[in-house]
Amino acid sequence: MLTKQQNEDLSGQDVIEKYPKEQRFTLAILQDIQRKYKYIPREALENLAKYLDTPVSRLYGMATFYKALSLTPKGENIITVCDGTACHVAGSMVVMDELEKAIGIKPGETTEDLKFSINTVNCIGCCAIAPVMMINDKYYGNLTPKLVEEILSEYRSESDE
Incomplete structure (x- = not known):
């Protein structure tokens, strides 16, 4: 969740000023802004454009090109499901179905309470x-629908505290 301070200031100025005014740091700056806010706020994008003296459209292009970057708020817990060949054959779509049923969103979406995002x-x-699947930086393997529900219940109880 965004802290009160983050809600008031979405400029990313503190992140941006840690870097020299050089184009080669653009992606790193965008990643750090994303890490701070869980997305890249419009205000931060515009601020970075001024700082680097580059068009906002260039930064927007980068932010939409890289799948790891987002221009819309992401959940407190980001769930990443692997659908590579091995995972697909082993039932990743069953895992995805369970996630969709359990938290009520599809890949690319975020719950209204900003607790979960799935991709x-x-x-x-x-x-x-x-x-x-990964939730934030933690890996979970050999998943079954029952195991998915148990894992989610841990994150639900953590966020209720």
């Missing part, structure tokens, strides 16, 4: 424990 990737790199 898919072509490979997480954990084929030996397929099907696999």
Whole structure:
């Protein structure tokens, strides 16, 4: 969730000023802004454009090109489901169906309360424990629908505290 301070200031100025005014740092700056806000606010994009003396359209192009970057708010818990060959064969779509049923959103969406976002990737790199998903930076393998529900319940109780 955004803190009160983050709600008031979406400029990303503190992140931007950590970097020299050089174009080669653009992607790194965008990634750090994303890390701070869980998305790239319009205000931060415009601020970065001024800082680097580059058109907003160029930054917008980068932000929409890279799948890891988002111009819309993401959830507190970002769920990434692998749908690579090994995971697909092992039942990643069953995992996805369970997630959709359990939290009520589809890939690319975020819950209204900003607790969860779901996305898919072509490979997480954990084929030996397929099907696999990540929640934030934690990996979960050998998934079943029952296991998915147990994992989600941990994150629901954490966010209720």
